[in-house]
Amino acid sequence: MMSNQAGPSTKSAARDAATVAGWTLMSRVTGLLRVVVAGAVMGPTFFGNTFQIAYVLPGLVYSTIAGPVLGMVLVPAVVSAVERSGREHARAISSGVAFRVLVLAVGASILLLVLAPMIAWVVTLGYPAALVEMDEARRLAILLFLFVAPQIVLYSVAALGVAAQQAHGRFAISAGAPAIENLGLIATMVLAGLVWGAGLEIGEVPTSMIVWLGLGSTLSVGLHALLQCFGAARCGMLVRPSLRAARSPDSADPVQRLIRSVGVAAWPSLSMFVVLTCAGTVAGGVIIAQMAYAVYNAAAYLTGRAVSIAALPRLARAAAGNGVDLATRWRQCTGFALLTSVPVLVALSVLAVPVADVLARGRLAEPGVVRDLAAVLVVVAFAQLIGGVHDLGRQALFAARNEIRARRGSEVASVAALATAALALLVPVEGHRIVVLVLAIPIGELSGALVVLAAVRVTVGSARLLDGPAAVASAVGSVAMLPVLLAGLSWYVIALPGTASTLGIVVIVSAAAVAVYALTAHRRIPQLGRSG
Template sequence: MLRSALTVGGWTMASRILGFARDMLIASRLGAGPVADAFFIALKLPNLFRRLFGEGAFNAAFVPAFAGTLAAEGRANAQALAERMGALMALWLGMLVLLGILFMPQMMRVLAPGFVEDPAKFALTVELTRITFPYLMLICLTALVGGVLNGLDRFAAAAAAPVFFNLISMATLLFLTPYVATAGHALAWGVLASGVVQLAIVLWATAQAGMALNILRPPAITPEVRQVLRRMVPGVIGAGVVQLNLAVDVVIASLLPSGAISFLYYADRVAQLPLGVIGAAVGTALLPLLSRQLRAGQPLSAHRSMNRAVEMSLLLTLPAAVGLAAAAGPIIAALFQRGAFGAVEASASSMALIAYAVGLPAFVLVKVFAPGFFARGDTATPVKLGLFAVALNLALNLVLMGPLQHVGVALSTSLAAWANAAMLLCLLTRRRHFVADRRARRAVPRILAAAAAMGVAVAAAAYALPAAADSLGRALMAAVLIGLGGAVFAGGGTWLGAFDPREVLHMLRRRRSGAALAAKRS
């Protein structure tokens, strides 16, 4: 599992770094003004549907079914299942995209009602979203094919595909902008083009893995397909509630002063670095592993896998969360404060980043705990457990948006994530599907102590260091704080016995030697 998680995490890290480069370019060209707000809405809408139909409920139902079919019935039957699901998804999402493009003004009146008072901003948002909306179908099909690759223990291509989203977005912003109405139009066309490229990459990878998929075959509803769809239904309902909650965040942000959506976007992008690299990597690698172990009748192996996943997630996430909260101002300033994005915008985004950092460990733990249900074919329970968290998020949004403005939106999301993670853990523990073993009980408190010491050191240094006046100075200050935080956490964690550096180095060497052997065999 570690090797798979590191593969996914490595490519995700590359994508996140390029994503920062893209966002730095967007911030310098668009700032936090009306064009930026319009583009971020245009990007968010297809992503809301992607999380609903692509990466969330679908993969939770499809990956265990595909992995189980592959193990029990062979590659031919597993490929047939994937092709039938792909054809069904292409038909359904194609119809959804067509309806979305036709009725986009009506959708925008619901999703961004605050824009209606500014006709030019509203019209721009509708136009940009019509361009980006077909990305929904392309990226959901990419998620399906990526699930096939994960079931085949091929993680690199699916994890590498998002790199091209960032590369193409930057290229279109730089070179297409002079030929279209606004920089937002160039970015929107870049989103659409990247969807085509990402789908082509994963289809090529499945062909290289000996399972060339034909997702354009006529759809057929077989018993296996019905089983996946039945397992999807609770997840789609649950994901729909969660995505509705995220949509409410957008609605509330659109009612706040101009720039609120952009402030939340830039802060979320920074918070998504550890969330994507750690949470997505561990969750992606854990689900097929647990599915195989449980299907093979190895509950003790599944138990150890869950413990190590929790331990690894907290080891990587807690220091990231504490560091982001302690150094939010210097980090946002170093990344985005240039051009059209000034000190006022940086300060507003840094406050939102602190609020997101509060919930970062919870976001990752939800991705770790959920496979404990999905691998057992239980997609309904996480939905039921999430209902209270969704209601809490909605209530907190309404309560906090007044006094805290956009920061209240971010904070309510974090608090709801902690409620969700706590309920998932409680039920897993009650069912004896997760019991913290001796190693985890020993390591987690020490990780917490090391992260707390790091936070104190970083906050003190950020307070003591003088404010930088230029981009180079801000970058150096952020680098000093990050380096200090890493050194304090590594030293404190080693001294407290939270982790053993020799064990980490051994696992990394084993991963490199395994990769070299695989390359030699191929």
Template sequence: MKPIRLMTGFFTVGVWTLLSRVLGFIREVMILSLIGPGPMMDAFVAAFRLPNMFRRFFAEGAFNAAFVPMFSKRLEGNEGAPEFAQNAFAGLFFVVTVLTALGMVFMPGLVWLTAEGFSQDGRFDVTVDFGRIVFPYILFMSLSALFSGILNATGRFAVAAAAPVLLNIFVISALTIAALTGSEAINWLIWAIPVAGMAQLALTWRAASQAGFSLRPKRPRWNKDMRDLVVIALPAALASGVMQINLVVGQLVASQYENAVSWLFAADRLYQLPLGVVGIAVGIVLLPDLSRRLRAGDDAGAQTALSRAAEISLALTIPSAVALMVIPLTLVSVLFERGASGTDDSAAIATAVMIYGLGLPAFVLQKIVQPLYFAREDTRRPFYFALVAMVINAGLAVGLAPLADWLAPAIAATVAGWAMYGLLALGARGFGEAARVDARFRNRIWRIVAASVLMGIALWFLNTQLTPLLSLPWWRGIGLLILLTIGAIVYFGSGQMLGAFKLAEFKAAMRRGR
């Protein structure tokens, strides 16, 4: 087989995802500064969550979980991959177009189901109006996800990874224009979403055409390939639906508390930085690689790919989680506390960030283990595991609300995340050697943990020493940069000495194109 360059792909996706997340931070800082936690931001968050929820349900979740392995195997075996992609595109285009139309018609019902607490005040009508503007985003992003899947399966990761950057560029540009002209920032923000979706679709569509997959809207054809795709995608769709129910339950609980939806949204953006750069990047590259290796009977290569993906992921995730738990208030106050966002908002967001930090390794580990199932076209068991996680999440989110108030959804998400990973790991034991990490990983993981603990101690101590500097408005950013730089030096230095990793290995892997 012609192997996918795993390390090259990971770093390509990781770098572009990092750029997207950094721009996303700038975006969130501008939103919190120009709009701030309150009714307008609550309405935007709830409205924008709707197309994102359905996008993950139909495209990035269910559809790609079925499409990417099937397409990768046909590509590896020269078994009509272009025809399969065209039929899948036609079917997805039809289904999501119908869904988009229905969603815009029944928007009040969708808002009531996902943010029932808004019905008690003016946020409900505003959310409905915003929802009808941003909901077509699902059409553009679902089709873009299909083209991204094609590009990833062929080892062309750059364009697919770069596409999400466009959303942040468009939103930042729109908010900048609003600030300079004195216009209503929320209006510019809302209309930037569908325009950015069109730009992302155009970019990935053109790249797929250049890769030899020129797809056009056509009448869907129902054949055996499409039946197999639906059979595999349906459990994944249900699993994605379960995960989205978790988000909705959390939002329903949070909507009962003033500003809570905005606070949780900001906290989610912060922990999504390492999750996106590491976990999602590895999952994107690992799925087509495992699929093609299993098709070629390369179990040893599959084990190596899994082990290296887990190793590099946790080497970056564990210290990130420690930082989120040790210095959350410093991170939040420097990044978000300005304009319409005050000290009380920072304290609330920081508490949620600390809770999400506890669950970060679990969310990343899920992204590593799930491709083991999807590469084998096994989407049923992840669905059953997701059902269990949903029950845990819903029970804790609702049950803890009288005790933990608006923080209950964050606690529930973290506990459910670890439960989901545990179930996935237990279920994967029957996949043989290809699903087991190798001796090198087992030897290094505890050294990674030790280096992360040393970094956490250093961050805690330095944070207390730099408190005067961090309290000065014009020097907070410099203080945080110093803090993170020293923390990184401690982590990578101690990790190198303890044998947690060897930085030269990453350079060598990039040179070899692995």
């Protein structure tokens, strides 16, 4: 009887993962395009470094107080409440959690405003005084921080909407809405380049341009939050923050779990801030590092991370049963993660140079930048596979209410990433410092994944963790697609095409390689989650 249920359950999990991946594709592609446009408009400049750090800072602060942990905590709580007591109980829990999260977000926004001068000093600390007017650099940074501080509250509103949708198995709007934010910022930067000019360095940037960029980015985040509220309303879960609900024991439990898990998001946020600040020692380094993170996130959210997002409600239900149920769900998820992540690793590694050629446009189209970016892409190709496993393990631990081990994994990952970033500063700028710096991503994720996987092993007992057929299928499929990718690389090297032609080569070759991979792996895909 259990085997009869495995098929539909596996198909449902695959369908949800495909929904997340499909809508996330739009969001992540536009997110990558946003960084490409930033590079084209701002170029390898220290002003570009300043703006990119200012733009991501509210998201990093939000991640510190809640971030992805909010969904990991709130989704299982809402799922459990709906099954035990109905939707109204779930709404009450969400209302209480929303009140506490938004209070924290407002406090964090105020704190960012107060600490803006100190943060500006830290961000610009590595700028070369011989090339940059330091006082002006810090003035511009402070002004940008003033405009983007409200985004912390807006990101919190958006995240509450995302959690409400995911708890009810709705993934389309939650995964696709960030595209609106990206498109809004793209329009803001393009207009800034047309009105004030491209490639401006600190000392050349007028205050009016800073005001435009700050307002445009915040309004874009506001549109994103509005869409997530709409998605929550469609699920009947658009709630009003309530102090009374926040005081109830049912709301207090997920909030306490959120507080215990702060390190899960805070440590990675600190790591990213340090990596970007260190990248600021290289002209245009923050933009290259942001491209690395954009490609990493695009790949991860289309592969292992998409699987983990779609799997969280099912993992929560399985964890309420027994270790065998959780192990079965885990094998299904790791099977999907391997089947989607491995071909991305192979394709991105082989096509790193032509992809870098496509991404480095406008003011960023310099031979040295393209070489460094290609090396960075190979690094993130491995990082997306490792990061997907790490994220899936964290989801399983949260479903099993083992937040302490999930937090420990994030702490270990961040320490490893910070150590790598510190060592990168010993490498000369001309010695590919930015490439060594980006190694912090896979090294950190690998360290965290090892800790998390050890905890998952303890949680599920002696049951198998790896879906063997999926692992074999991904390996065989990757070998089959390799000749197609190498032929495409040869085509690029021989033709040395322009931007549009290079993009065409990358798209055509990638599509052909994926088709070969899918055909080769197809016979083993139906076995996902059924063996053992």
